[in-house]
Amino acid sequence: MADKPKVLVTRRWPEAVEAKLKELYDVTLNESDVPMTADEMRQALMDYDAFCPTVSDKVDASVLDVEGARTKIIASYGVGYSHIDTDAAKKAGFIVTNTPEVLSNCTADLAITLMLAAARRVGEGERELRAGKWTGWRPTHMIGTRVSGGTFGVLGFGRIGREAAKKAHFGFGMKVIYFDAFPVKPELAAETGAESRDSIEAVLAEADVVTLHMPGGKDNYHLINEARLKLMKPTAILVNTARGEVVDGNALAAALKAGTIGGAGLDVFEGEPKIIPALLECENAVLLPHLGSATLSTREDMGWRVMENLEAYFKGEAPRDRVA
Template sequence: MAKRKVLITRRWPESVEARLSASYDTTLNEDDRPMSADALGRAFFEYDAICPTVSDQLPAGIFPSETPRAKILGNYGVGFSHIDTEAARAAGIVVTNTPDVLSECTADLAITLMLMAARRASEGEREVRAGKWTGWRPTHMVGTKVSGAVFGVLGFGRIGRTAAKRAHHGFGMKVIYYDAFPVKPELAAETQAEARDSIEAVLREADVVSLHMPGGKENYHLIDAARLAMMKPTAILVNTARGEVVDAAALADALNRGTIAGAGLDVYEGEPVIPEPLYATNAVLLPHLGSATQATREAMGMMVADNLDAFFAGKEPPNRVA
């Protein structure tokens, strides 16, 4: 029996590519460049499975009106707002993701961004590298103390709760949160986290606001100029969720005006393009590194392979989202 044809849209860890190549007739993206919309559109008729990443945009218009050969999108990542799942469902295509395995590393990066922004680490490193540091002085690059401060979480899912654990147990921070869905009391008890009844309540009280909600239409520009104005002038915004959750122009304006003290960003709307105004602010800007450890990236790929194996064996994929 001929092997199923599988398209991997970007380079993945070698161990994952080797596993998929052993089980399937796998096409790898050797030059690791984003595929064009036309190429992705053709792939629906050339492959049995397509394995996209967040760098692949799959809006409604890319899905074929005719019956496609591809029957599953094995998404490499927990977030899938880059895929129009309703259009996939209408085309008879299953969509899976990779939850859980990247929670710890993404939470680690959220804490990294918090510390970098609070202690102005990015600014300081740039000053040293530019040869502009003139030596220690009491008023030089004074930052913000996070120990004992209030850590506000918007989106108290797996990653948000994991970040809260690090903030609470590592820095003695008080945790408050808002989630659109009920949170089991035992999950909040791990960090003595206190629920708030609105996003606005968290924004007004928190010293650090960490974003952990999904992207997509429902959360587009959730953090806009009006909500940034609700935050403390000493507060820090951290985003490791999805770029479209934050209005980047409004954030740049808020940082330049001193509406808030700083920001730590790992994701951007329209990435890899970063809005020019953000470069001129005291925001920490990282290139989407949330899950970027060898162990996590391998685990994500192996989970995609598990989803494909189950699907082609006629079983329900363990991580189906559509």
């Protein structure tokens, strides 16, 4: 019987997925769940047939610049892959895969959660109550914003953006507008009656809520900056469940403090897990620790999707989710 392929997993995955990996492969798990260093990742590429990082592992050109790598497939756990230098991966001959589709609904759920939490000042209210500062109901206490019937602006009308649009439209009667850098099939927009706008700026100026669903990386770095924040309504809410680097955090903090926009709901941050102090000071920002896909069923589905890609590769077939 042939030896099982050697597979390295960089962080802890759901128990059921890890158990299945152990059945199929000679797998090494990161029992401590401590992030690997660049040197450890480089060594892994030399020692294993498959390398399975997550979105929190920075697999840059320096990691991929190894001579005689045993690894040929980098099967990433997560839909985003801006943490991997795909150009360097292609140059070095690595196949890179991700896990699309399976986390769309959960991430869209969280976008709506952040919209509501920011609009209704949920974080502020809970902090006040837990601190023992609530003095009782009164007509002018902690007035928020009604989102029902408002305009829901989507930047990046892919799978997750469309799922968020459905929830906003059918759940809260919101008009949906969107901008996407790539053409969107008319039937996909028709599901929610979504109307296309010809620029990011047009969406920002019109929407009551703007939710971000584009990839990270250099092409979208600080896409939301000081100038664009100034285009938004003073009551508008910005939601980011995409990638932290899409938003200039310092510019956003300044806009929140100045009342340029009404609030923000953020699940991702540039340089996470570090958060810039200015954002932590904003009472009108709801901040979550990257929970977009954090349900057990979704995290398991992400693991199964990685394993589908691995199985195809080791059979000599093309992995369905190849991105490089």
